[in-house]
Amino acid sequence: xxxxxxxxxxxxxxxxxxxxxxxxxxxxxxxxxxxxxxxxxxxxxxxxxxxxxxxxxxxxxxxxxxxxxxxxxxxxxxxxxxxxxxxxxxxxxxxxxxxxxxxxxxxxxxxxxxxxxxxx
Numbered sequence: 001x002x003x004x005x006x007x008x009x010x011x012x013x014x015x016x017x018x019x020x021x022x023x024x025x026x027x028x029x030x031x032x033x034x035x036x037x038x039x040x041x042x043x044x045x046x047x048x049x050x051x052x053x054x055x056x057x058x059x060x061x062x063x064x065x066x067x068x069x070x071x072x073x074x075x076x077x078x079x080x081x082x083x084x085x086x087x088x089x090x091x092x093x094x095x096x097x098x099x100x101x102x103x104x105x106x107x108x109x110x111x112x113x114x115x116x117x118x119x120x
Contacts, residue, residue, distance in 0.1 A: 024066050024098040025054060031109060038113070049088055051081055056091075060119040063093040064112065066101060092119065 021029065025044070032042040032055060046056040048063065055064040063085065082093045094115050101108050 022066070022068060022098060024068070024096075024101040027105060028055065028064070028066065028096075028101050028108070031105060037109065038116070040116070048085055048091070051085060053085075053093075057116065060116060061089075061091045062112075062116055062119060063091050065093055065095045066098060067095055068098045 021044075029042075029044055031037060032040075033044075035041060041058045043056045043058065044054065046053045048056065053063040054066050056062070057064070065082075082095075085091055085093060092115065094112065096108055096111075
């Protein structure tokens with residue numbers, strides 16, 4: 001299933017999410033945008049099927065999700081979402097908590113780099 005041509009409501013919702021970025025999303029985006037990270041293209045708040053990914057590396061494909069406090073109560077939903085995207089689109093997903101990004105960006109970027117190296 002292609003990632004392009006999202007449902008109209010998904011595209012609108014993604015646009016709204018881009019306008020309401022969290023502190024952690026802004027910090028990570030500033031490290032990834034404009035090919036700053038290993039000259040890789042990243043997009044933020046991207047519709048992927050019926051879900052919206054926080055960040056998508058377009059090649060190699062990798063989704064990065066940032067989990068705030070609300071995700072502590074949505075573990076089952078997040079797990080189902082991760083499995084659905086992995087199955088339907090064959091895109092690996094890595095997750096970070098807001099605190100990890102705010103407190104230790106160096107380790108977060110190192111972790112992303114390690115995951116990207118494992119993608120064929």
